[in-house]
Amino acid sequence: MEQIDPRANLLKLSADKGVSLASLSALIGRNSTYLQQFVRKGSPRKLEEDDRRTLARFFGVAESELGGTGDSVQEISFEPAAAGRQRSVAPAKPPVPARRPMAEWFDVPRLELGASAGPGAFAVGEQAIGALRFAASWLRGQGFDPAMLTAIAVTGDSMEPTLRDGDEILVDRTPRPMRDGIHVVRVGDGLLVKRLDLAQPGRIGLISDNPAYRPLDLPREEVAIIGRVVWKGGRL
Numbered sequence: 001m002e003q004i005d006p007r008a009n010l011l012k013l014s015a016d017k018g019v020s021l022a023s024l025s026a027l028i029g030r031n032s033t034y035l036q037q038f039v040r041k042g043s044p045r046k047l048e049e050d051d052r053r054t055l056a057r058f059f060g061v062a063e064s065e066l067g068g069t070g071d072s073v074q075e076i077s078f079e080p081a082a083a084g085r086q087r088s089v090a091p092a093k094p095p096v097p098a099r100r101p102m103a104e105w106f107d108v109p110r111l112e113l114g115a116s117a118g119p120g121a122f123a124v125g126e127q128a129i130g131a132l133r134f135a136a137s138w139l140r141g142q143g144f145d146p147a148m149l150t151a152i153a154v155t156g157d158s159m160e161p162t163l164r165d166g167d168e169i170l171v172d173r174t175p176r177p178m179r180d181g182i183h184v185v186r187v188g189d190g191l192l193v194k195r196l197d198l199a200q201p202g203r204i205g206l207i208s209d210n211p212a213y214r215p216l217d218l219p220r221e222e223v224a225i226i227g228r229v230v231w232k233g234g235r236l
Contacts, residue, residue: 006047006067007039013059019147026109026131027147028054106139106146107131108170110153132168132233144230148174152184154232158208159193167234169193171227184226187218193229 014021021039022032028051037043046067047055056063063069110130132151139146154167162182163169171184178198185192185206197205197215204223206216 004064004067006065007042009065010035010055011039013061013065017059017147023109023147024055024058026107027058029107029131032109104136105133106136106149107133108146108149108151110151110168132170142230144170144172145174148172148227149230150227154193158210158213160210162209163193163229163232164234167232169229169233170231172230173227176228178225182229184229186224186226187216187222191226 010024011021014024021035025032025034025036028034030051038047049068052063052066052068056066056068059065108131110132134146136146139149150171150173151168152171154163154169155165157165159182169184178196180196180198182193182195185194185196185204187206192206194206194208194216197207199205200217202220204218204220206218206223208215
């Protein structure tokens, strides 16, 4: 019988789906390096049941692919009985109130970056400083792939009144054809939140909602599109 390697399977599943191990760690409510250590260093030795169940549901595979004992959501552990002795059956335990499965929620990682006119970066290796929790069903109902979302804070007033200083925004990094709307873009070493104006071929207009800021008109190759802003949250 072929031996299943849950670490190799997890690495392949994440690569096939285009999801980073850091994002998957956030999915199960762990720190960003948790699954990296599991795959590369063998720590922990095996995934906990709730973590394994959540990942299996996310990828649409049996839990056995990730180190479980079978396809069933509820696993049964056993030990062989001693020779010549019948194994006793433990008395039934009273039912435990069901805990809401983690798969119903998704923790979008928050990065310690400011999207503004100041210097910034947006790299895969950035360490999360926390997370914003959303109902996974709501995210998918909005057409979002939860693993492609990142939360960052807005700094400055260039997008007021739409976005204010300190607002949290969700950035959808799913590759899509460019279109008008509010996006996070990188220009040189600066990370900006601006509306895109794509009317002129070969160029991109970066528009601030605050009329005190003049529009920027740049060659297309000087602007890197990080993602589209799809949600905001902040104080009233």
